[in-house]
Amino acid sequence: MKIKKLSIVGLPMDLGQTRRGVDMGPSAIRYAGVVERLENLNLEIDDLGDIVVGRPKLIENPNSNLKNLELVAKMNTELAQKVDEIVKGGSFPLVLGGDHSIAIGTLAGISKHYKNLGVIWYDAHGDLNTEATSPSGNIHGMPLAVSLGLGHPDLTDILDYTPKVKPENVVIIGARSLDEGERELIKEKGIRVFTMHEIDRLGMTRVMEEAIDYLKGRTDGVHLSLDLDGLDPNDAPGVGTPVIGGISYRESHLAMEMLAESNMITSAEFVEVNPILDERNKTATVAVALMGSLFGEKLL
Numbered sequence: 001m002k003i004k005k006l007s008i009v010g011l012p013m014d015l016g017q018t019r020r021g022v023d024m025g026p027s028a029i030r031y032a033g034v035v036e037r038l039e040n041l042n043l044e045i046d047d048l049g050d051i052v053v054g055r056p057k058l059i060e061n062p063n064s065n066l067k068n069l070e071l072v073a074k075m076n077t078e079l080a081q082k083v084d085e086i087v088k089g090g091s092f093p094l095v096l097g098g099d100h101s102i103a104i105g106t107l108a109g110i111s112k113h114y115k116n117l118g119v120i121w122y123d124a125h126g127d128l129n130t131e132a133t134s135p136s137g138n139i140h141g142m143p144l145a146v147s148l149g150l151g152h153p154d155l156t157d158i159l160d161y162t163p164k165v166k167p168e169n170v171v172i173i174g175a176r177s178l179d180e181g182e183r184e185l186i187k188e189k190g191i192r193v194f195t196m197h198e199i200d201r202l203g204m205t206r207v208m209e210e211a212i213d214y215l216k217g218r219t220d221g222v223h224l225s226l227d228l229d230g231l232d233p234n235d236a237p238g239v240g241t242p243v244i245g246g247i248s249y250r251e252s253h254l255a256m257e258m259l260a261e262s263n264m265i266t267s268a269e270f271v272e273v274n275p276i277l278d279e280r281n282k283t284a285t286v287a288v289a290l291m292g293s294l295f296g297e298k299l300l
């Protein structure tokens, strides 16, 4: 798809995990100049601003291992409706997080417009936990499982359909921290994963060629869900769950450039930017630079 019009929406929500601050991600990304950067690429940019997030209940449901379930489900429903409208209006949705639990809403809003939506999950983690396997109860560790139809119905059934994504249409890139239940799920469902091992061994060029090739034949649209913790914490320190040994800034640019050349990306989100944990807005600046490459920026 040749992208002409792009609509930006932020979901400033930090309730899918326990480190405060990632709710300021959309502001930090705007401050790092996202609109100006993308306008320079001759794209028509419509910044719709942020969805307003309510206050969580002070007392949690003691019978549930899901933190802030009610409000996370509500906010994701609002995001899904917004993203659905954007797609209906013929615009490319670019969603700014917020912690990664917001992918639940993004995918709910997008996937109903496709028969076989592909997903590239660029992340140190699999985010494939359910309440049964989660070591933390943090919903940001669950959005990919939820989108596959696994998890609490308040999350899986947003916009009244499930699953949003088929396991064979998912590619995970950059994984280096997986919980036991996630490993089992990956094997059981045959999810395509390029761990750091494959990136080191084959190089990012080959990994992206294979990922693009794999999705090209089987999907009619591809969503990029980019968790900044997929990058190495040296390059992206402002994230709540950093894992050393990650994808470099340069490899990430290459990956974005190859996705731009493929013309296959139909929606995107950038999540987990936490300005409180960041160094002089470095991580938001990296996110904006990667968006530049994803949307076709070239040096010459």
Ligand SMILES: NC(=[NH2+])NCCC[C@H](N)C(=O)O
Residues within 6 Å of the ligand: 099, 100, 101, 125, 127, 129, 134, 135, 136, 137, 138, 140, 141, 142, 178, 179, 227, 229, 241, 272
């Ligand atoms: N989107 C993220 N950063 N996810 C981190 C998840 C960490 C861990 N696997 C958990 O489920 O709690």
Ligand SMILES: [Mn+2]
Residues within 6 Å of the ligand: 123, 124, 125, 227, 229, 230, 241
């Ligand atoms: Mn992650």
Ligand SMILES: [Mn+2]
Residues within 6 Å of the ligand: 100, 123, 125, 127, 140, 227
């Ligand atoms: Mn994630």
